Amino acid sequence: MTSSKPLLEVDGLTLRIGASGRTVVNNVSFSVSPGEIVGIVGESGSGKTLAARAVMGFIPPAVRLISGSIRFDGEEVTTMAPKRLRAIRGAKVGMVFQEPMTSLNPSMLIGRQLEEGLALHRKLDANGRRELILDMLRRVGIRDPEGAFNAYPHQYSGGMRQRIMLASVMLLKPALLLADEPTTALDAVVQRDVMELMVDLTKENGTAVLLISHDLGMVARYCSRIVVMCQGDVVEQGRSEDILARPQHPYTRKLLAAMPHREPARTLPEAATPLVSVDDLVVDYGGRQGFFRKEQGKRALHGISLNVKPGEVVSVVGGSGSGKTTLGHAIAGLIKPSGGEIRFNGKPLDKSDAAWWDYRLNCQMVFQDPYSSLDPRMTIGELVGEPLRLVKGMGAADRKARLQEVLSEVGLGDGFAERYPHELSGGQRQRVAIARAIIRRPSFVIADEPVSALDVTVRAQVLELFAELQRKHGFSCLFISHDLGVVEQVSDRVVVMQDGRIVEEGTRDQIFDAPQHDYTRKLLSAVPGLESTEDGGVRLFWRLAEPETA
Amino acid sequence: MRLPAPNALVGGTLIGFLGIVAAVSSVWTPYDPLRLSFRAKLAAPSATHWLGTDEFGRDVLSRLMAGAATSVWISLLTVALAVSLGTVIGLFSGYVRGWVDRTIMAFNDALLAFPGILLALGLLAVVGANKYGIILALGIAYAPSVARIVRGTVLSLREREFISASRVMGNSEGFTMARHILPNCIAPLTVLATSMFGWVLLAESSLSFLGLGVPPPAPTWGNMLAGSRPYIGQAVWLGIFPGLCISLTLLGINLLGDALRDKLDPRMRGAR
């Protein structure tokens, strides 16, 4: 493969934002050979998406091409006439996007959308097009292709839409597929199915793929070569195995080191009573008496029971719709359960008594989205200090001292107290959220996907900080996450949820090394594991010898 | 600091000028806006009467200045009434939720089913056409749209995680409302109040034009225009200047409103 003439050659590409003159893609060069899968990896702001979109001439109006050349199949794209460019788009180069909810036209029938490209680039009559489309829809795993032909995109789930998107693009058997974070918005299990489908389909048609992703593990698993980008520069590129095993550039090493990893299991002191115990918790949503009809309620949790011991980190994993977030909110007292009991230090909680207030002061929460969890009109100092308002018998001087102490604990020492959230980066905001959660020195912290909105290296830092604080203050933690890698790194014990029920529960090593339930196995087989090697690299391995089939 | 956007600059200048004229007119106008002078009836613009005189010989410039003060005052008071009324209803409705909220909003939306100034016209029939009647009628007529926006903002803020954070902290619902929800309603309310100033000014001029506004001889831009109609063939200036004043004011408000929305509404910021 590598010996043949490259299909795509990008050479010295430099893009700049018109007004501010900031360089967003700097002297980037890479190539893709026919049939090859190449990955571009980078964090937000790395310029990976811009560089890839430039291949098809999609540069946002504010961005200017400063220099460089892009040759597709020997032809220069940067100076190509619009008509020629349109002839290549769709027919020779296809594109798949991240957000399945917005990448298909909501007001056009799926059949019509798929037909458009065919009508444009192939000489076929309506029947011929229809046959091809139905075949392709069947190929991507749509159960009722005839039905899908005359349906609108909103009638399908995210995963299904991404399959339809793939069908739309692969219908024309392009020579190159640009896939921009094609599975990032999907659930882990679905993610893997869609990736495999994409790889199979492109292999069948000899299509090369340029895969853009923030997820080094995923890229390494599917790509033969990797291009690592950081702030507009290509810092390193080469064969996947080499990059993983012998990273040369410090940034690549940092990326690899930021990948979640397992640490030796901890032994916790035996405790007589669990700190928090949940017994047969049931939560129902909706079910209100409407004006014209009674709406059927939906049961989100079907009798959940679990314990959290003092100092223990218990993770709850599951896909979207598994009820894990509902569980976290119910335990935090944000949702009123329809049944079941929560006990704190052995005492059952009732919203009217003192035990509840004790629990309220001791149970804190870190939320998922650092852009929505901080009141935009308050300064960092006000935000972090707010919980102290409810602590009885704490003087102003004590509060101030505690605020300083906590801010420096989370690494936001000098001058941060006066700033506003919008002046901070995502990682800094999440530090603020953590500081706010621990300022009352709670004994129990619920963390709801605390790092899923963060970039890879920032995520590693925040997780590190969280672990450090947990060791230092010894609070128990309920850690809710969809990300198995993160769960493997932080947990003592793991609870696996599906459809509002706990399907499996055990110590971290039990769950990761000897999963029993089918769903757990499926989750695990969807994500590759990583092992550090002695020379600063990592080795990729499959968690289960035989990947489960979907 | 970057230079303000051009629409903010032009809009701000126009509205600033209006404010100054309105303020000045309360202490000084070139002539007494109510003084009749039959010798100078329907005089064309000249050095003595810059913008001419009307059918009773009253100085148009003085009347325009006094009219500016009347319009600005009526509009400000009306907006204040509509915003406070609407905010109270919207906050309460969004706070209690449930069937109380649904009932309040059903009534609110039904009031919104009276288009344009129709509701104000109906209320004027009840309260009577005068300065305070207008303020009351327009204030009540515009309050439902404020209530709707405030309630929508409250409900969407309630979905934000910082509200959950406040509850987890142990803050009471009332404290959360006052500390976290109300302050975050101020930005959308500012945008709304700005546009509403324009709507109210237009509505007030329309009512005055129809003869249902501030009764003559007190000058408003609307009743000056209405009074000009019989003489428009011989005294064009009577029909031109008051209309120009209303249009420039509305233009200023529209530009200022756009600029504010661009600045405060993050969704629109992305579109730029």
Add this chain to the structure above:
Amino acid sequence: MLRFALTRILMSVPTLLIVSISVFGLIRLIPGDPASLMLGDLATPASIADLQARLGLDQSVPVQFGIWFGNLLKGDLGQSINSQQAVLPLILQRFWISAQIVLVAVALASLVAVPAGVLAAWKQDTSLDLSLVAVATLLLSIPTFWLGLLLLLFFGLKLEWLPVVGYVSIAENPIAGILYLIMPIMTLFLHEIGVILRMARASTLEVLRLDYITHARAKGLTESAVLWNHAFKNAFGPTWTLIGLVLGNLLGGIAVVETVFTIPGLGRLLVDSIFARDYPVIQGCMLFVAFTYVLVNLVIDLCYPIFDPRVTAQ
């Protein structure tokens, strides 16, 4: 789809009911005896007593409302104090005059402003976009009663192309009828261009940022195909809703334009009735316009799934 339509239709029932209650309540707010108010100055004690009995004034307020609402459902809105005519036929006759002006003006304005708004969005930040937005904002800022006056000055008095004021029914004299309507229609047309253009531009901009537009381009479609086949239909939804609101607002505020051109429309009827304290007519006009507005919006909403099939999904 059927379910969506039924739900939407049922949803307007409480609105209509509350509108009726509000209008009923409004007249009851006026101090004094409703029957004497309804009959005006010419009333005799006998006729007052008769009307008091018919309105059920000796009974509780809910019963009074029931009687009133029953009459409303039968189309009986009472009698004008001034002309002694039944209110509903009077309103319908005037409504037709106002409706033809409003409908023609909004239809024309949409035909011009929607494509112009889409064009402005497509050419965002170019001089074409900026000048279109500037013109729209300017038009939007000129109140209709002044715009009408300016047109009247220019086309009527200066050029003498068009008849200045008055109204001739199209049915009686088609040519004169049309000539008399040109200026009022043009007034509303120019004003609404500003409103609709800005909305069409904003919603198109919103849509143009979405991935499916890039996806359409990535298929190799021409820019015009992308714009009209993909962007336009999706962007038109909000504008379509706005057109419904504009129709209602114009009907509610048409009195000023009718005053400028001395047209005997519904708006003028309402204002004259307010001057004359002709309460049955005031009540009838308010109900009629509000009901029309609710129905127009209902029709608009029922058509909405054409532009966005997602709304039927819940």
